[in-house]
Amino acid sequence: MRLFVSVDIPDDLAEPVADLQAEFADASGLNFTDPEQAHITMKFLGDIADDRLPAFEQELSAAVDDADVDPFTVRYGGLGVFPSLEYISVVWLGVEDGGEKLTRLHEAIENRATAMGFDAEDHDFTPHVTLARMEHAGGKELVQDLVRERDPTVGETRVDEIRLTESTLTDEGPVYSTVESFPLE
Numbered sequence: 001m002r003l004f005v006s007v008d009i010p011d012d013l014a015e016p017v018a019d020l021q022a023e024f025a026d027a028s029g030l031n032f033t034d035p036e037q038a039h040i041t042m043k044f045l046g047d048i049a050d051d052r053l054p055a056f057e058q059e060l061s062a063a064v065d066d067a068d069v070d071p072f073t074v075r076y077g078g079l080g081v082f083p084s085l086e087y088i089s090v091v092w093l094g095v096e097d098g099g100e101k102l103t104r105l106h107e108a109i110e111n112r113a114t115a116m117g118f119d120a121e122d123h124d125f126t127p128h129v130t131l132a133r134m135e136h137a138g139g140k141e142l143v144q145d146l147v148r149e150r151d152p153t154v155g156e157t158r159v160d161e162i163r164l165t166e167s168t169l170t171d172e173g174p175v176y177s178t179v180e181s182f183p184l185e
Contacts, residue, residue, distance in 0.1 A: 001053070002167045003045045003179065005060065005109055007102065007159055009038040009129060013076065016154045020093060021131050023146060027139025030091065030132040037176050038129050040095070040102065042162060043109045045118055052116075057180055059112040060164060064182045067101075067108035071160035071184050074098035076129060077153035085144050088137070092128035093154060102127040105162060160184055 009017065017035040024030055048056065078094035095102065106125045114120045134143070164179040 001048050001050065001179070002169070003048050004165050004167060005042040005045070006039040006163050006165045006176075007042060007074070007105075008163055008165075008178075009040075009076070010157050011036070013155045013157060014038060017093065017129065017131070020152055020154060023150070024091065024132060024139075024143060027142040027146075029134050029136040029138040029140070030143070031135050032132045033130050034173060037174070039165070039176070040127050040129055042102070042106050043113055043118075043121075045113065053179075056113075056116060057164065059116055060109065060162075060180075061182055063108040063112040064105070064162065064184060066112070067105045069101045069104055069184050071158055072098055072101045073156050074102065074127075074159050075153065075156040077151070079147045079150055079152065080126070080128065081143065081147055082126075085147065088134045088140060088143055090130055091132045091134065091143055091147070092126075092130050093152075095127040096153065097156070098159065099127050101159075109162075 014035040017038050021032050074095055075097040076093055077096040080092050080094055081088045082090040161181045161183045163181050166177050166179050168175045
């Protein structure tokens, strides 16, 4: 199974995410993500053997306890890119409020996952929703302009769980399904 840990954006924010993506429609080279599957990736795990799944689920539950984060509100807004405006590979929607609690959750998940032998992240955690991946730089200037000039607020939602999510790769793009949910208490 190809897995990651996520905070999913609710269905009612899919349309505002799609509207924001539409602002980038004229930027050639962008491959847009499905707004119906919008999420914050807390930790990408990669392929996990089925027999390791129960142990990881226990560790993920423990990570939620370690983080000691009650349900909270996240406000999505602002734009950014990875790794830089000069070399764009990902265009993203940021988090205006709730980032500190997302970071606490990420750190707890990261600690438990690396203790189990998963690769440690090689960059700082930036809570974000991927809007598009840049396949070539044809639309780079438009993306740069929009990221510099726009500061959108997309909406907010209550985060009351994290999810262990399976990613199945298809010709039409990835399809995500929840393996297990872990409530914040």
